[in-house]
Amino acid sequence: MSEPLPEDELEQRRRIARQFIEVIPHARALGMRLDQLSPEGAEISLPWREDLVGDPRSGVIHGGVISALMDTCSGAAVMAHPAGARSTATIDLRIDYMRAATPGQTIRARANCYHITRSVAFVRAWAMDDDESRPVASATGAFTVER
Template sequence: MDDARTQMARQFIEHLPHCAALGMSLEQIGDGQAEILMPYAEKLIGDPETGVIHGGAISALMDTCAGAAVMSHPRAGISTATLDLRIDYMRAAKPGTTITAHAICYHVTRAVAFVRVSATDGASDVPVAAATGAFTVERGAS
């Protein structure tokens, strides 16, 4: 069952134009975790010879998923923004596969939330990419 915070985060993510443009779909969210899928699409190809998805699309997926995890964390604020996101690309995603990002917000301070994210395609035990990030915690007026 979704609480009000999780529902607000779900609605926000589902209405972002870049999510729609990249074909992202929010699969799970709550308690500081989120999972977003991005199906393979020709418009996302970065290398026409191999059909591999562009790293920018993968980074957008991971950033969005991390922000969703922060928004759903019980100790986080009403909104968030990326302060820092370090992504390590480990291998090319297999052409034709859906990429799944899973994010965990593992620590929240008064002003900053810390997140880990992985992106997988189901074709290998090795992730496509892994990231760590820091995000703002904006609580609004008290």
């Protein structure tokens, strides 16, 4: 185990990671909001929007939107990890779609970087709507660690 980080360095890291999300044009265009960021992981929410619908018959949001949300949330979790990556990029991402997200409801993603090496970060993520007991989707990803 590494030494615990001083409080100001931890705070600085949180700020950098927060800005990292806020300056992503695509995250902004989709209307993502960073709700939580800590060494334990990240939480990002995305309100339902008509122009993000993937199935016009049902009004269910497109899987691609969930992918973008999970990818961003996973990247944020990597950046917030105390290992201190300066930047990160997705190597691979697998998404399992368990059920359709309920139309009209905000989708919340939660990601956790459960293992990190010098070069690779391993992440798991979940996406939920209002019924948190039944996740909409889960994701597993590997990310680069830029130092």
